[in-house]
Amino acid sequence: MRTVAEKQADGGYMLNGAKNFITHGISGEVAVVIARTGELLDSHGMTAFIVERGDEGFRGGKKEDKLGMRASETAEIIFENCYLPADRVLGEVGEGFIQSMKILDGGRISIAALSLGIAKGAMDAALAYSKEREQFGKAISRFQSIAFKLSDMATEIEAAELLTRNAGRLKDAGEPVTRESAMAKLYASETSVRVANEAVQIFGGYGFTKDYPVEKYYRDCKLCTIGEGTSEIQRLVISRTLLK
Numbered sequence: 001m002r003t004v005a006e007k008q009a010d011g012g013y014m015l016n017g018a019k020n021f022i023t024h025g026i027s028g029e030v031a032v033v034i035a036r037t038g039e040l041l042d043s044h045g046m047t048a049f050i051v052e053r054g055d056e057g058f059r060g061g062k063k064e065d066k067l068g069m070r071a072s073e074t075a076e077i078i079f080e081n082c083y084l085p086a087d088r089v090l091g092e093v094g095e096g097f098i099q100s101m102k103i104l105d106g107g108r109i110s111i112a113a114l115s116l117g118i119a120k121g122a123m124d125a126a127l128a129y130s131k132e133r134e135q136f137g138k139a140i141s142r143f144q145s146i147a148f149k150l151s152d153m154a155t156e157i158e159a160a161e162l163l164t165r166n167a168g169r170l171k172d173a174g175e176p177v178t179r180e181s182a183m184a185k186l187y188a189s190e191t192s193v194r195v196a197n198e199a200v201q202i203f204g205g206y207g208f209t210k211d212y213p214v215e216k217y218y219r220d221c222k223l224c225t226i227g228e229g230t231s232e233i234q235r236l237v238i239s240r241t242l243l244k
Helices: 096-132 144-172 178-207 213-224 233-243
Strands: 004-005 013-023 030-036 048-050 058-065 073-086
Touching: 013 048, 030 073, 030 233, 048 073, 058 178, 096 144, 096 178, 096 213, 144 178, 144 233, 178 213, 178 233
Parallel strands: none
Antiparallel strands: 004 013, 004 030, 013 073, 030 048, 058 073
């Protein structure tokens, strides 16, 4: 956390630093920025600020050239003596970390849902192709090796959807959702990777071309195991709830 917000004499703050891997960092009109207002390792030393496009000293930086999710812009944002009045503080000073953790609980459900959509798209494409593609006089879906892949894909997708819907139900009810959202995000994102991988395999050589959609599902799904906390972080969150 190297972006620093220094309090000014009039109660406002001066931001200096940069943030990486920001969704719509160049084109977005408003950003919520967590900056350090206290000591580096103090969880109460971070504060959330609202920054608007056009604020002096705030600009977009490098746009990342990504493997997948290329329709969603990811970029650096830079602050160089960016002055913000006191009313741009979101919540209370020092609450930034707590606010972030609360947002992550809900955000992980959205990534689980995104993962689920990619997995279903890959599954639908692979199923349709397996019924059309023939080898040795019959559709490849009739071969056990392909049929078993489809069975496993469908089963994992069903389980991922149930985990995701359960987390969403708890969120809607205002219940604690830290463990359930981490479970949904972990399982759904890794299911998406496995399903997309098998879809490419079912397509064979065509799966490696841009003539069919599965190569895009294959590229897009990997980000779901990284964004909103990596799979390793989800396992850490889950284990901590179990060991309390």
